[in-house]
Amino acid sequence: MTGNEAVAAGVKLSNVKVIAAYPITPQTTIVEKLAEMVANGELNSKFIEVESEHSAMSAVTASEMTGVRSFTASSSHGLLYMHEALHWAAGMRLPLVMTVVNRAIGPPWSIWGEHTDSFNQKDTGWLQMYCETNQEAMDSILLGYKIAENNKLLLPVMNMLDAFTLSHTSEPVEVRSHSTAADYLGELELESKMDFNNPAGYGSIVPPDGPFMEMKKDMRDSMYNATNAIKKEITTFNDLFNAELPGLTENFMMEDADYALITLGAISSTAKYTIRKLRERGQKVGLIRLYFYRPFPGEEIVKAVKGLKGLGVVERNLSFGQRGPTFEDVATALYGRVDVPMRNYVVGLGGRDVRVKDYELMFENLVEGNNEIEWVNVEAR
Amino acid sequence: MPFLPITYASTSTKILSSWRTSKPVIDYTKCTRCAICWKFCPDVAIDLVVDSRLKSPNEKFSSLEAPSIDYDHCKGCGICETECPFGAIEMVREEE
Amino acid sequence: MPLTIPREEYMEQGHTACAGCGAALSMRYMLKAAGPKTALAIPACCWSVVPGEFPATNLKVPLLYTPFAAAGAAISGLREGLDAQGKEDYNVFAFAGDGGTADIGLQGLSAAMERGHNVIYIMYDNEAYMNTGIQRSGSTPYGAWTTTTPVGMKRDFKKQNKKFVADLMIAQNVPYVATATIGYPEDLERKISIAKSIKGPKFIQILSPCPPGWYHNSADTVKISRLAVESKVFPLYEFRNGKFSLFKPGKTARLTDYLSLQGRFAHLKDDEIKVIEESVNERWSYLLKKEQS
Ligand SMILES: Cc1ncc(C[n+]2csc(CCOP(=O)(O)OP(=O)(O)O)c2C)c(N)n1
Numbered sequence A: 001m002t003g004n005e006a007v008a009a010g011v012k013l014s015n016v017k018v019i020a021a022y023p024i025t026p027q028t029t030i031v032e033k034l035a036e037m038v039a040n041g042e043l044n045s046k047f048i049e050v051e052s053e054h055s056a057m058s059a060v061t062a063s064e065m066t067g068v069r070s071f072t073a074s075s076s077h078g079l080l081y082m083h084e085a086l087h088w089a090a091g092m093r094l095p096l097v098m099t100v101v102n103r104a105i106g107p108p109w110s111i112w113g114e115h116t117d118s119f120n121q122k123d124t125g126w127l128q129m130y131c132e133t134n135q136e137a138m139d140s141i142l143l144g145y146k147i148a149e150n151n152k153l154l155l156p157v158m159n160m161l162d163a164f165t166l167s168h169t170s171e172p173v174e175v176r177s178h179s180t181a182a183d184y185l186g187e188l189e190l191e192s193k194m195d196f197n198n199p200a201g202y203g204s205i206v207p208p209d210g211p212f213m214e215m216k217k218d219m220r221d222s223m224y225n226a227t228n229a230i231k232k233e234i235t236t237f238n239d240l241f242n243a244e245l246p247g248l249t250e251n252f253m254m255e256d257a258d259y260a261l262i263t264l265g266a267i268s269s270t271a272k273y274t275i276r277k278l279r280e281r282g283q284k285v286g287l288i289r290l291y292f293y294r295p296f297p298g299e300e301i302v303k304a305v306k307g308l309k310g311l312g313v314v315e316r317n318l319s320f321g322q323r324g325p326t327f328e329d330v331a332t333a334l335y336g337r338v339d340v341p342m343r344n345y346v347v348g349l350g351g352r353d354v355r356v357k358d359y360e361l362m363f364e365n366l367v368e369g370n371n372e373i374e375w376v377n378v379e380a381r
Numbered sequence B: 001m002p003f004l005p006i007t008y009a010s011t012s013t014k015i016l017s018s019w020r021t022s023k024p025v026i027d028y029t030k031c032t033r034c035a036i037c038w039k040f041c042p043d044v045a046i047d048l049v050v051d052s053r054l055k056s057p058n059e060k061f062s063s064l065e066a067p068s069i070d071y072d073h074c075k076g077c078g079i080c081e082t083e084c085p086f087g088a089i090e091m092v093r094e095e096e
Numbered sequence C: 001m002p003l004t005i006p007r008e009e010y011m012e013q014g015h016t017a018c019a020g021c022g023a024a025l026s027m028r029y030m031l032k033a034a035g036p037k038t039a040l041a042i043p044a045c046c047w048s049v050v051p052g053e054f055p056a057t058n059l060k061v062p063l064l065y066t067p068f069a070a071a072g073a074a075i076s077g078l079r080e081g082l083d084a085q086g087k088e089d090y091n092v093f094a095f096a097g098d099g100g101t102a103d104i105g106l107q108g109l110s111a112a113m114e115r116g117h118n119v120i121y122i123m124y125d126n127e128a129y130m131n132t133g134i135q136r137s138g139s140t141p142y143g144a145w146t147t148t149t150p151v152g153m154k155r156d157f158k159k160q161n162k163k164f165v166a167d168l169m170i171a172q173n174v175p176y177v178a179t180a181t182i183g184y185p186e187d188l189e190r191k192i193s194i195a196k197s198i199k200g201p202k203f204i205q206i207l208s209p210c211p212p213g214w215y216h217n218s219a220d221t222v223k224i225s226r227l228a229v230e231s232k233v234f235p236l237y238e239f240r241n242g243k244f245s246l247f248k249p250g251k252t253a254r255l256t257d258y259l260s261l262q263g264r265f266a267h268l269k270d271d272e273i274k275v276i277e278e279s280v281n282e283r284w285s286y287l288l289k290k291e292q293s
């Protein structure tokens, strides 16, 4: 099953009632698959063939507001086009789930993988999860709805998978039991849904002396404090489905590691392969993979990096005029708590391969840990 | 539950009389109870009431519903004065 | 006297529209015909502020605020969400300004109509971006002063003709398209009721005079609305199942009767008024021909 098929299967398992989506490579096959499921009667859902991503997000925001589980998916330019509406969905505290197949942003045009699209959305109030496998891509939809719909949280969830390496590549995926999934999620019961007996304004203007800041603080606190609930939910999920989701992060060969990298998404698999290889040569190296990016798993990272001699933060996205956002977030988490020499690596933009030898190079270079940013597998001009 | 931007309270308790520079005054001896003023008020500030104490052009009208200005919500736009076909409403300057 | 429009009010007092706001009357009339089983979506516009600040609302129907460009998509989502729960008997309305309809929201409107959702899109047309302080929109008529078409030494008023969104909706073959205005409340109520009775997408454009934006006396809102029709500046029409019918006002008015009450046209010279007159006449004969064909 390809990553995109796994996502569609996850949507079906989640008993989604309204889908609105607009095609963009490499997300398209999700939309096609869902449309086909609806057409075959496999999935009892309304399908809105919107004319843009801004409309896709606005339509599912409205349908979710009526109290039905809703879904959309996008990539790259489509995700950027949604930006305003992403804030709207989160600000209305709607437990939507969206899949993002990570793709580069032009110009120049590129349809291949990198994470800049979803990194540009990290401050919209959506939870963010980066998948490493197609199994995770499916499971993260179910888990995503479960977490989002938690009454204490009520924030939307964005699920990421890398273009082509996951989205269009087949891997063995176990489709979870339909009845277990149905019991697990149940019907959506959104207390704040549009109520005709008690009509309200949903999103009314708030003046400066009104509770605007309090609402934003509540959003921030809800997300920031959700980590324990998420961890518990992952444990429940793994027990119930016999699944193998990591925690907020996955520590790979970290126990006695001297040097480690931090990665997100599918490129983590090559990193793990490299680490095994280097371990055979006696090098004490390890990996921290961030499954969740929002809320940011700062505590997990603090615990995992204690005692390291060097930490490399691998960035498959870009911020201009500063080091990468992951580097900044890791540095913030460690500030005043753990003193580890760090480096920042920019890799894999526009679908550029991140090879074993690239990781080997990063581990070699890491010894210097001087807070600098390095470009990996880039030609000198 | 999260702190949601959802608003249920009615606005009708808000007093907007300070918005006015002049106020409509109905001369009930001219008012035929046609309710045209009621129809055209953008602020829903004209009620229809049955009040036999109100004057009327003649007895025929006194049992009918008559317009009554809700001065808490009237903004003094003057539409009712313009639209009254019988010249029964006059805008009067508010005292400072 | 028997009332000529429904008595029930679904818009309450205490809203923050300007005195004499035509758009407030549009909402009041629309909701009377729509009734309580109605979900409303309102994008950024005057009406995203008028219902009141947190924690208040002046509407007795649920109202979803949306981004500026999102009215068409939001009503699509509301409709499908309600239908998914078997609530097919609830009405779904958009209530959007001319900027949110003719300009930034046109794509979303066109697409929502094309997809055929069972929704009613109301465009309250005050012929400029009023919420942001009177900037020109695609729906601002030729000759009008706005803050982005200011009248200076070079006489830089709006030089382009009004984009009639209702005409576009007819071109798209939307099952029910109508124009209306607040000076004719009974006609407006009737059109909303017809729209409710038709399954599929509906579009109604309601001319809604705006005292501060048009620089007219707040007492003249209803009068100006009627003059717009009587002078043929804003023809009332209906398009239903491919049949077009044009309302011919019994009483006619001169164009200058309409223009002279509004400060936004005060700068116009005779030859410029002539330009307006010609385009009004041209459009009227175009619509007459449309009715006959
Ligand atoms: C994306 C976006 N761009 C600009 C704005 C600023 N804005 C808010 S309302 C408005 C004009 C609304 O005009 P119209 O739709 O005609 O409604 P009116 O205010 O005239 O009632 C603008 C430009 C916004 N809210 N969102």
Ligand code: SF4
Residues within 6 Å of the ligand: B023, B024, B040, B041, B042, B043, B044, B045, B046, B069, B073, B074, B075, B076, B077, B078, B079, B080, B081, C020
């Ligand atoms: S002056 Fe305007 S607001 Fe006051 S009652 Fe008359 S129409 Fe209504």
Ligand code: SF4
Residues within 6 Å of the ligand: C016, C017, C018, C019, C020, C021, C022, C023, C024, C046, C050, C126, C130, C131, C209, C210, C211, C212, C213
């Ligand atoms: S600016 Fe115009 S449309 Fe807006 S509230 Fe005031 S009168 Fe109404």
Ligand SMILES: [Mg+2]
Residues within 6 Å of the ligand: C097, C098, C099, C124, C125, C126, C127, C128, C129, C130, C137
């Ligand atoms: Mg406007």
